[in-house]
Amino acid sequence: MKIVAVESSVVSVPFDMGGPHCRFAGKLWDKLEILLVRVETDDGLVGWGEAFGHAAIPATRAALDTIVAPLVIGKNAGDISALTREVLHSTHLLGRNSSFVYAWSGIEIALWDLLGKRAGLPIxxxxxxxxxxxxxxxxxxxxxxxxxxxxxxxxxxxxxxxxxxxxxxxxxxxxxxxxxxxxxxxxxxxxxxxxxxxxxxxxxxxxxxxxxxxxxxxxxxxxxxxxxxxxxxxxxxxxxxxxxxxxxxxxxxxxxxxxxxxxxxxxxxxxxxxxxxxxxxxxxxxxxxxxxxxxxxxxxxxxxxxxxxxxxxxxxxxxxxxxxxxxxxxxxxxxxxxxxxxVPQGPGLGCDPNEEIMTRYRIGSVHRITTAEAYA
Ligand SMILES: [Mg+2]
CATH class of the missing domain: 3.20.20.120 (Enolase-like C-terminal domain)
Incomplete structure (x- = not known):
């Protein structure tokens, strides 16, 4: 099955940490933010992933939207090993422990979710x-x-x-x-x-x-x-x-x-x-x-x-x-x-997000990438 779209979005949820809120990489940490990656294939299935994270989210999301997501559009969602090699080789000059690898991590998790859903088995x-x-x-x-x-x-x-x-x-x-x-x-x-x-x-x-x-x-x-x-x-x-x-x-x-x-x-x-x-x-x-x-x-x-x-x-x-x-x-x-x-027992991750909570806590817009053109 071919990947036809990758979406990124961020939910931001207030939290009580049992003490005064601290700083994370210089930024006040008073909301728990999750960078969600949604991968869609041409058979209509959807997989969910998460890319790192916390104070790094703006950088990871930019890497995802502009470079990594375009690299996977049109590719076979089921061949995770081949796509891993291809994406990481394509981005290796941009850093081997970087936002590009974090972005790929989010897509890779979503591909496993898709693989499990297609097989009817938990990951x-x-x-x-x-x-x-x-x-x-x-x-x-x-x-x-x-x-x-x-x-x-x-x-x-x-x-x-x-x-x-x-x-x-x-x-x-x-x-x-x-x-x-x-x-x-x-x-x-x-x-x-x-x-x-x-x-x-x-x-x-x-x-x-x-x-x-x-x-x-x-x-x-x-x-x-x-x-x-x-x-x-x-x-x-x-x-x-x-x-x-x-x-x-x-x-x-x-x-x-x-x-x-x-x-x-x-x-x-x-x-x-x-x-x-x-x-x-x-x-x-x-x-x-x-x-x-x-x-x-x-x-x-x-x-x-x-x-x-x-x-x-x-x-x-x-x-x-x-x-x-x-x-x-x-x-x-x-x-x-x-x-x-x-451990969730449903197919894939076995745990799709609650849409009502997603909508309530989402910040900014959903970015949808559907073309293999980088920087589109
Ligand atoms: Mg530690």
Whole structure:
């Protein structure tokens, strides 16, 4: 079936993050925005995808509308591997870990949705046909820069049934506060610091926390592609998680061959889509490294992560941001209940968006690309 149209649109939903709203890449983050990608084929089927995301949306959408969407118009929607190669080769001079790859990721997810709908099967069954229909999640708290708020929300997440809680804080104080807030409960704490330290500083920090019992330390080293530096920090003995900011399969190969990670975190809306995450998962399995995807999403990117999670040989934890959205067009699948998520069982993603919520929260217009002419 041929691709006849690609549409991009953005929904923007107010949310409560359990603390003061923070800044994301310099921009006040007070609305949760989702960049939706809708792909239509000549047999009338529609697939949905999501491209990264958050503060990057204007750039990703420009890449999608002007370059990446025109590249796929008229192409065979079912040959995802061939189209992946073609689009990524056509755009490689524009950046291998860039808005162009994020844009392609959104289309790729939509193509899997279409593939499943055409086959009458949920994506996870196309990927491996596991019998796993529920997945455990972890609560990923937002960045408060405040150990007291982080501890309060850690306890709230634990009371809501999460057995794993991740902080986006950078201090040992925040870690210890959070751990004491759930003392006596069966709850593990992770610390995601988002690449703040050069290697000597990261070594000092890791050594100071190595006996604190954290479940993992995420992205301690700047820049994120310093695989050797990360491997040195890992030698301190704390499990290291990383991968949301590396480029594709080869980026993960670099991390794995350096012995830099215990936990690989490919991000489906950034890395190139479902196929690339599955290729990375196979490589990680060969290195004995666990995959726990990065998924701070609330749309098809999150739903795609559920299908990946169901298909992986080892059940991963699924990242769920700790926030309260006013509404979500992909509810109820984006919400954990007692820490658990359900994998949609319908064909494809198994979860088309709620049109009424889409219309209510859409900002700007829908961009519809129907011609292979770039910059049209
Ligand atoms: Mg992270």
């Amino acid at each position: 996870y069954q196309l990927l491996g046909n596991s019998s796993r229909t529920t997945l455990e999640s972890y609560s990923s708290l937002l960045a408060y820069g405040d150990a007291t708020i982080a501890a309060r929300n850690t306890r709230a997440a634990a009371d809501a049934g999460f057995r794993y809680v991740k902080l986006h804080e950078t201090t040992r104080e925040a870690l210890l506060h959070a751990q004491s807030a759930v003392a006596g409960m069966d709850v593990q704490i992770m610390l995601d610091v988002n690449c703040p330290w050069d290697v000597p500083d990261a070594l000092d920090k890791a050594r100071s926390m190595r006996d604190d019992g954290m479940y993992w330390l995420e992205e301690p080293v700047w820049p994120p592609e310093d695989a050797r530096g990360l491997a040195r920090v890992r030698e301190c003995g704390i499990p290291i998680a990383a991968g949301e900011n590396v480029a594709g399969l080869q980026g993960f190969r670099t991390l794995l061959e350096a012995g830099a990670i215990d936990i690989a975190q490919p991000s489906v809306t950034k890395i190139g889509g479902i196929g690339e995450v599955m290729r990375i998962a196979a490589l990680c399995a060969a290195h004995g490294v666990r995959v726990i995807p990065h998924s701070p999403y609330f749309g098809p990117g999150f739903i795609a992560t559920l299908h990946i999670g169901a298909a992986l040989p080892q059940s991963p934890l699924i990242e769920v941001l700790w926030m309260d959205m006013e509404a979500n067009p992909f509810a109820p699948y984006v919400h954990a209940v007692n820490g658990m998520l359900s």
